[in-house]
Amino acid sequence: MKEPRIEKIELFKVPPRWLFLKMTTASGIVGWGEPVVEGRAATVEACVRELSPYVIGRSANDIEDIWQTLYRGGFYRGGPILMSAISGIDQALWDIKGKHLGVPVYELLGGAVRQKMKMYCWIGGDNPEVMLEQAREKVQQGYKAVKMNATGPFEWIDSLNSIKSVANNMRILREEFGDGLDIGLDFHGRVHKGMVKRLIDELSPYSPMFFEEPVLSENNEALDTIYSYTGIPIATGERLYSRWDFKEVLHRGTVDIIQPDVSHAGGISEVRRIAGMAEAYDVAVAPHCPLGPVALASCLQVDFASINAVIQESSLGIHYNQGFDLLDYMDNPEVFTVKDGYVDLLKNPGLGVSINEEKLKEGQEVGHDWTNPIWRNEDGSLTEW
Structure with a gap:
């Protein structure tokens, strides 16, 4: 061959x-x-072009050696830009190798440990006021789990009204769906350490599936006290970019679910290694994925081969995707059909998705210059998005 x-x-x-x-x-x-990197697409594009000479002319079978060359071949390593560029290259290499050998990628990772993967999707947008209507839509589409931002813009030390408003959103969902809907709450790094326990006190009676990014990743030492304060699982990791970034938080024992992003944390190769590290610490994996069909397929390939993968995020219908949604760039959108809360095992060779290149070229003519919003508090000071 x-x-x-x-x-x-x-x-x-x-x-x-x-x-x-x-x-x-x-x-x-x-x-x-x-x-x-969402909001830094042109920067990552430039990085891919810089890395391409290390890849062109190589055999796509040499996935590990190419990964090590891209990561260790430069004196400065890690971070969102470099690791995201490596991620996309790595995904494509696995896709080619799977197609070359005629098998799905998970077969090359040791084979499937499950026949279907539990899914969740976003409701509520950046501010959770519209979450009830969207939750109803997602349940009708077959989901049994959703996630929403716990708060909109939030002060370092915020008001009682803001705290009560956050809890009220969870109360409304529980009254509508009872205990039959799993609800993840994303603090999104918007909440500073001084407010986390207050919010946990208000939200815990409504039994969220997890608290995600209760503090910014650069403040993960605060998880030492937050973790011991609540019985709700703590999730974090979308802004960690390699196994070395995850090493400390796993060693500290202050996380229950890690959320590496397969388009930011070194691709399929590195996220599979991160999942293996987490298994040794009895920690679950729920890959972060607010991106497109290739990223989602890459996550699922890791999920199918990782015993500690528990649930998978999808961006289908997310508020960013107006006009161009996840399925629009695919010739086989049926592979992501959610049935009774799950997506079935992907069976096609490689990543398992067929990209509609004509639609992609149409999208390229439109392009984008997306950046995340800049939010300010009532007094004019910058606040976290």
């Missing part, structure tokens, strides 16, 4: 806020990746 030698790498910056990578071999096999 002839080696799949990499001949070309192309990039497509498309709405709503995505960057697709197309990798083609000399024999015509195409692999897809999503190397992007």
Whole structure:
């Protein structure tokens, strides 16, 4: 069997806020990746172009050596830009290798440990006022789990009204759906240490599935006290970019669910290693994925092969995706159909998704310059988005 030698790498910056990578071999096999940092797509695009000379001409079978070269071949390592560029390249390499051998990627990771994966999606947007209507829609679409931002803009030390408003949103959902709907609450790093316990006190009676990013990742030492304060699982990790970033939080024992992003944390290769590290600490994995179909397929390939993967995020219908949603760039959207809360095992070779390149080229003509909002408090000071 002839080696799949990499001949070309192309990039497509498309709405709503995505960057697709197309990798083609000399024999015509195409692999897809999503190397992007939301709001920094052009920067990651430049990084991919800088890394491409280390990849062109190589065999796509050499995934591990290429990964090590891209990571260790530069004196400065890690961080969101470099690791996201590596992520997209790595995803495409796995896609090609799976197609070359005629098997799904999870077969190359040791085989599937489950036949379907539990899914959740977003409700409520950046501010959770519309969460009830959207929750009803998602339940009708087959979901049994959702996630919403716990708060909108939040002060370092906020008012009693703000705290009560946050709790009221959870109360409304519980009254509507009872205990039959799992509800993840994302603090999104918007909440500073001084307010976390107050919010936990108000929210815990409504039994959220987890508290996500209760503090910013740069303040993870605060999880030492937060973790011991609540019986609700603590989740974090979307802003950690390698196994070395996850090492300390796992060693401290202050997290129950880690959320590496397969488009930010070094791709399938690195997230599979991170999942293995987490298993040794009896910690679950729920990959972060507010991105497109290639990123979601990459997450699912890791999920299917990782015993501690518990639930998978999807961006389908998320508020960012107006006009260009996750399924719009696919020829086989049926593979992501949610049935009774789950997506079935992907069976096609490689990542399992077929990208509609004509639609991708249409999106490239539109392009995007998405950046996250800049929020300010009533007094004019900057607050976390």
